[in-house]
Structure formats: structure tokens, C-alpha cells
Amino acid sequence: MSAFPQLRQTVIDATDVRRTAEFYRELLGLQYRPGDEPRADEDQADWLVLRHPDGSGALAFQQVDRLDQTTWPDPDVPMQLHLDCTVPDLAELRRQRARAEALGASLLMDQSVDAEEPLFVMADPEGHPFCLFVAP
Structure with a gap:
């Protein structure tokens, strides 16, 4: 137990x-x-x-009947929760962004040129944010 x-x-x-x-x-x-x-x-x-x-x-x-999509990074409707998904390198980061977009995701923020932690903040088809980033 x-x-x-x-x-x-x-x-x-x-x-x-x-x-x-x-x-x-x-x-x-x-x-x-x-x-x-x-x-x-x-x-x-x-x-x-x-x-x-x-x-x-x-x-x-x-x-749910209604879902207010986050306005993040504007604080009017906060993110509240998001999923972090890691990939091993920058090439895979770009590949997974393209896959996510083909599945219906949209890009919220592109920080793929960040030297310490390249990442994309994406939104799923309902507008829930999730991050794709290269694990340190």
C-alpha cells in the first residue's frame, strides 16, 4: 500500500x-x-x-457545453494547465510541430531559436495550450 x-x-x-x-x-x-x-x-x-x-x-x-479558450499570454483567460512534451533534438522539435499542426494544432509561440530550451507553445483543436520542447 x-x-x-x-x-x-x-x-x-x-x-x-x-x-x-x-x-x-x-x-x-x-x-x-x-x-x-x-x-x-x-x-x-x-x-x-x-x-x-x-x-x-x-x-x-x-x-463541456462551453469552453473559454485561453488568451495566454494575455492574462484575461489564464492557461490554468498545460502539457509539456519533450523531444530529443531540434530536428525532432520541428518534425513534431509539423505533425501537431497537421493534426489540427495551432502555433501560439515560437521560441525554437532559444539556445537553452528551444520550444513551441501550441494549442490543440479546443485551444488548450501544450508545449513541445527539447529536453535539456
């Missing part, structure tokens, strides 16, 4: 749960929890879970 709670997954609000789950499934190479895979007869899912290939928890997505 652990003396601490175990983090199971991070939950992301979305107005289109399937679209957002598909974005992160493709971007991060995750898999649906059994039973959460897309179905032809599905109207709209309101809760989906993605797992790592080893079955451990990763991300979950819950349906």
Missing part, C-alpha cells in the same frame, strides 16, 4: 471529446481504453480515456 495517492490521469475539458481525444491519441501515440474506441453508431462521447501502450493511465476527456 502506498502512503500517497497515485495520479491516474489528467482530465481535459472539451466541447468535442472525440476530436480532442483523437488529436492527443495521434500526437502522443496513445491508445483508447477498451470500449472507448470510435464507433459508427456513436452520436457524441462525453467521456473518453487514453492509455499508454503498457495500459497505464494518461489522459481523459470530458464533455
Whole structure:
């Protein structure tokens, strides 16, 4: 028995749960929890879970009616939470930015020329920010 709670997954609000789950499934190479895979007869899912290939928890997505997109870096609507995703080098950073954009992401900030920590701040299709950066 652990003396601490175990983090199971991070939950992301979305107005289109399937679209957002598909974005992160493709971007991060995750898999649906059994039973959460897309179905032809599905109207709209309101809760989906993605797992790592080893079955451990990763991300979950819950349906919301309205989602105010962050105005970051303007503080009117703060970021509140974002995912950090690392890559080994600058070439991979550029490749993953292109992949993310092909999946529906948009660029919020380009700091890829930063000598200490090159990074892109991106937004997923729902507007949630996430970072792609070269791990030190």
C-alpha cells in the first residue's frame, strides 16, 4: 500500500471529446481504453480515456457545453494547465510541430531559436495550450 495517492490521469475539458481525444491519441501515440474506441453508431462521447501502450493511465476527456479558450499570454483567460512534451533534438522539435499542426494544432509561440530550451507553445483543436520542447 502506498502512503500517497497515485495520479491516474489528467482530465481535459472539451466541447468535442472525440476530436480532442483523437488529436492527443495521434500526437502522443496513445491508445483508447477498451470500449472507448470510435464507433459508427456513436452520436457524441462525453467521456473518453487514453492509455499508454503498457495500459497505464494518461489522459481523459470530458464533455463541456462551453469552453473559454485561453488568451495566454494575455492574462484575461489564464492557461490554468498545460502539457509539456519533450523531444530529443531540434530536428525532432520541428518534425513534431509539423505533425501537431497537421493534426489540427495551432502555433501560439515560437521560441525554437532559444539556445537553452528551444520550444513551441501550441494549442490543440479546443485551444488548450501544450508545449513541445527539447529536453535539456
